Amino acid sequence: xxxxxxxxxxxxxxxxxxxxxxxxxxxxxxxxxxxxxxxxxxxxxxxxxxxxxxxxxxxxxxxxxxxxxxxxxxxxxxxxxxxxxxxxxxxxxxxxxxxxxxxxxxxxxxxxxxxxxxxxxxxxxxxxxxxxxxxxxxxxxxxxxxxxxxxxxxxxxxxxxxxxxxxxxxxxxxxxxxxxxxxxxxxxxxxxxxxxxxxxxxxxxxxxxxx
Numbered sequence: 001x002x003x004x005x006x007x008x009x010x011x012x013x014x015x016x017x018x019x020x021x022x023x024x025x026x027x028x029x030x031x032x033x034x035x036x037x038x039x040x041x042x043x044x045x046x047x048x049x050x051x052x053x054x055x056x057x058x059x060x061x062x063x064x065x066x067x068x069x070x071x072x073x074x075x076x077x078x079x080x081x082x083x084x085x086x087x088x089x090x091x092x093x094x095x096x097x098x099x100x101x102x103x104x105x106x107x108x109x110x111x112x113x114x115x116x117x118x119x120x121x122x123x124x125x126x127x128x129x130x131x132x133x134x135x136x137x138x139x140x141x142x143x144x145x146x147x148x149x150x151x152x153x154x155x156x157x158x159x160x161x162x163x164x165x166x167x168x169x170x171x172x173x174x175x176x177x178x179x180x181x182x183x184x185x186x187x188x189x190x191x192x193x194x195x196x197x198x199x200x201x202x203x204x205x206x207x208x209x210x211x
Contacts, residue, residue, distance in 0.1 A: 107176040
């Protein structure tokens with residue numbers, strides 16, 4: 001019997017992960033079974049179980065693939081839009097990448113994974129592993145901007161990243177709910193204005209306030 005190549009094994013593994021992504025986007029994590037995934041992949045039960053014993057195993061594989069994609073995107077960011085600091089260009093990446101997949105699959109899967117993480121500790125740990133590299137690197141980049149005089153030095157870098165994360169997660173949710181009703185380009189301009197001090201046209205003295 002001829003030996004199966006590593007390339008073939010990896011291609012089959014990714015075939016299963018791709019099928020799982022489609023199932024997760026359609027039915028959610030909880031509503032998807034391994035049998036659903038193997039049917040979507042057009043494989044036998046034995047073929048799927050050879051690579052993955054549970055949905056959580058597949059989620060781990062999906063996380064590993066996302067980490068590799070993030071690393072490539074991060075490298076691409078270093079050569080783009082140099083008028084903005086790298087940590088702010090990362091915000092732009094986070095808001096735009098959700099629209100790159102036809103049918104808005106990625107945003108739906110992200111929402112279902114976040115929800116499942118509230119109930120499943122292994123999924124939570126997997127999600128946290130995905131965010132960990134960014135949560136370690138981003139505050140360092142904010143500090144560099146503070147040292148360069150571009151960002152208020154009194155602001156906690158971790159709090160800055162917390163707010164950026166809220167914007168990215170909030171935009172992901174809204175895009176998942178209504179992918180065709182959001183002008184992401186316009187939203188990015190607003191986010192950039194907020195973070196670069198260009199949101200307000202004056203000192204706010206003309207704003208109405210309740211007395």
